[in-house]
Amino acid sequence: MASPPTVAASRPSPAGQPGCLARPGSFMLAPVRKSLTARATAPKTGRFGGNVGGAAAADGEVSAWKSIRQERWEGALELEGTLPHWLDGTYLRNGPGLWDLGGHGFRHLFDGYATLVRVAFRDGRAAGAHRQVESDAYRAARAHGRVRHHEFSEVPEPGGLISLLARRLAGLALCAPISDNANTGVLALGDGRVLCTSEAVSSWILVDPDTLGTVGKFRYGDRLGGLVHSAHPVVVPGSGAPSSEPELWTLVPDLLRRGYLVVRMEAGSDERVVVGRVRCRGRYGVGWAHSFPVTEHYVVVPEMPLRYSARSIFRAEPTPLYRFDWRPEGGSYMHVVCRASGNTVASVEVPPFVTFHYINAYEERDADGRTTAVVVDCCEHEDTSILDRLRLDSLRSLAGHDVLPDARVGRFRIPLDGSPTGELEAALDPEEHGRAMDMCSINPAYRGKPYRYVYACGARRPCNFPNTLTKVDLVERKTTAWHEEGMVPSEPLFVARPGATREDDGVVISLVSGKGGSGYAVVLDGTTFQEVARAKFPYGLPFGLHGCWIPRT
Numbered sequence: 001m002a003s004p005p006t007v008a009a010s011r012p013s014p015a016g017q018p019g020c021l022a023r024p025g026s027f028m029l030a031p032v033r034k035s036l037t038a039r040a041t042a043p044k045t046g047r048f049g050g051n052v053g054g055a056a057a058a059d060g061e062v063s064a065w066k067s068i069r070q071e072r073w074e075g076a077l078e079l080e081g082t083l084p085h086w087l088d089g090t091y092l093r094n095g096p097g098l099w100d101l102g103g104h105g106f107r108h109l110f111d112g113y114a115t116l117v118r119v120a121f122r123d124g125r126a127a128g129a130h131r132q133v134e135s136d137a138y139r140a141a142r143a144h145g146r147v148r149h150h151e152f153s154e155v156p157e158p159g160g161l162i163s164l165l166a167r168r169l170a171g172l173a174l175c176a177p178i179s180d181n182a183n184t185g186v187l188a189l190g191d192g193r194v195l196c197t198s199e200a201v202s203s204w205i206l207v208d209p210d211t212l213g214t215v216g217k218f219r220y221g222d223r224l225g226g227l228v229h230s231a232h233p234v235v236v237p238g239s240g241a242p243s244s245e246p247e248l249w250t251l252v253p254d255l256l257r258r259g260y261l262v263v264r265m266e267a268g269s270d271e272r273v274v275v276g277r278v279r280c281r282g283r284y285g286v287g288w289a290h291s292f293p294v295t296e297h298y299v300v301v302p303e304m305p306l307r308y309s310a311r312s313i314f315r316a317e318p319t320p321l322y323r324f325d326w327r328p329e330g331g332s333y334m335h336v337v338c339r340a341s342g343n344t345v346a347s348v349e350v351p352p353f354v355t356f357h358y359i360n361a362y363e364e365r366d367a368d369g370r371t372t373a374v375v376v377d378c379c380e381h382e383d384t385s386i387l388d389r390l391r392l393d394s395l396r397s398l399a400g401h402d403v404l405p406d407a408r409v410g411r412f413r414i415p416l417d418g419s420p421t422g423e424l425e426a427a428l429d430p431e432e433h434g435r436a437m438d439m440c441s442i443n444p445a446y447r448g449k450p451y452r453y454v455y456a457c458g459a460r461r462p463c464n465f466p467n468t469l470t471k472v473d474l475v476e477r478k479t480t481a482w483h484e485e486g487m488v489p490s491e492p493l494f495v496a497r498p499g500a501t502r503e504d505d506g507v508v509i510s511l512v513s514g515k516g517g518s519g520y521a522v523v524l525d526g527t528t529f530q531e532v533a534r535a536k537f538p539y540g541l542p543f544g545l546h547g548c549w550i551p552r553t
């Protein structure tokens with residue numbers, strides 16, 4: 001641990017008390033029926049193999065892949081360096097932080113129960129907190145001592161004889177319900193509501209950004225249904241006069257009719273409105289739509305050759321790629337849908353690609369101001385092996401081994417002149433960022449517009465996981481990296497300085513699981529990419545996925 005704990009947990013939850021993870025012996029989880037991957041990884045330390053919230057991880061190992069042990073913690077953070085006084089608001093980050101309960105360990109990074117982490121910045125000081133998100137899946141596992149919902153890589157037996165008989169009588173597949181473990185992102189809708197998100201339509205959970213408490217399930221008031229949707233809905237300033245209230249856009253894949261609904265939801269509403277429909281052009285299933293980009297006038301619908309396996313989702317029958325099938329022979333496409341009319345204005349074939357995250361997209365215009373193409377940037381992985389590299393046994397045991405598959409900034413150019421194909425090439429030499437590229441953010445004021453800077457996780461090899469924070473200059477095709485030996489960074493998030501006019505005038509915040517079991521929020525200068533401050537948690541932080549910034553109003 002880099003520094004001794006200096007603050008006591010303000011609300012400690014001793015074992016056996018409400019608000020605590022478990023009573024000793026109460027978390028023996030039942031065996032899992034089908035494993036989509038190799039054998040379960042046994043917890044490494046302690047009964048839960050976890051980080052002890054409110055105390056240092058004692059064994060000096062990186063905390064990134066260890067479960068957070070205590071359900072919640074809150075307290076002041078020890079500061080090193082000087083925080084800018086203009087940094088006034090709350091940084092929230094979500095991610096799977098609890099992979100071990102009782103005697104059972106999840107196998108894959110994406111399986112873990114959601115842990116929300118918060119760092120509140122005010123007057124040059126920082127306060128931290130974490131709390132488990134109270135999804136039905138998490139509550140059920142806690143109450144029953146077994147995994148009851150199917151997660152990304154695990155398919156538990158349906159619980160109990162009565163439930164099994166009832167399901168058989170109802171003619172349902174003998175599988176547990178789909179999980180509502182909202183462990184992927186956290187999103188401020190801009191109307192006061194803050195949501196934890198994941199892939200299942202029924203998984204969104206409203207949280208209180210101050211207490212991190214679970215407010216309740218978010219349920220749509222419409223009749224659109226859908227089973228899965230993008231884990232990364234996009235909130236943009238509204239286009240509708242007279243209001244420019246922020247609105248949410250997302251994609252709802254239709255697994256039966258093989259297409260996508262492009263939907264919009266207004267601020268304050270819980271009803272999605274269908275703006276456009278796209279039919280899949282490729283063969284086999286619907287392309288996985290974990291995220292998607294928007295430009296000023298268009299929504300881009302990617303049809304990736306990594307396709308949802310309807311069998312795996314409806315009948316809980318695993319594929320070698322968890323919930324997906326790799327079908328490059330079925331074609332790969334990019335569709336462009338007009339945000340105003342819902343019409344598909346371009347649909348082009350592109351080379352096969354694998355991506356979780358789109359960085360940004362913008363419209364390219366000719367000298368007369370006519371839009372000629374849409375440019376889309378993404379974190380592109382060389383193949384689907386990245387999914388297996390995110391297995392916990394690989395993450396835990398292969399640190400320092402150079403097994404991370406290559407990744408690059410993939411740049412698509414989608415012509416709007418009716419051409420049948422689009423291009424895909426690297427936006428810069430991938431060696432610039434150690435051939436790793438994911439967990440990206442940009443200055444949000446440049447979303448959908450021409451832009452220059454990307455903040456992401458890159459690599460200093462050898463490594464089994466991205467281990468640098470990297471600023472990419474897409475114009476100069478150069479990078480600047482921030483790195484400490486042994487660190488596991490999470491998504492860097494850019495926060496603009498109020499009144500800034502330059503794109504990189506602001507700071508970049510990332511929660512880091514450091515060497516020696518430490519956990520801290522590092523704050524980097526957005527321009528120089530030098531550290532300006534770090535706010536240290538008194539315990540190690542598990543790795544997390546995506547975050548958001550909520551300015552103090």
Ligand SMILES: CC(=O)/C=C/C=C(C)/C=C/C1=C(C)CCCC1(C)C
Nearest residue numbers: 110150151152178184199200313323
């Ligand atoms: C975190 C990340 O990148 C991806 C996570 C994907 C998840 C959690 C997917 C989950 C599921 C499906 C793809 C199909 C239906 C079941 C469910 C577990 C929600």
Ligand SMILES: CC(/C=C/C=O)=C\C=C\C=O
Nearest residue numbers: 184356436437438466545
């Ligand atoms: C953490 C990750 C990829 C890392 C490899 O470079 C992907 C996360 C995807 C889900 O949000």
Ligand SMILES: [Fe+2]
Nearest residue numbers: 184231356546
């Ligand atoms: Fe994601």
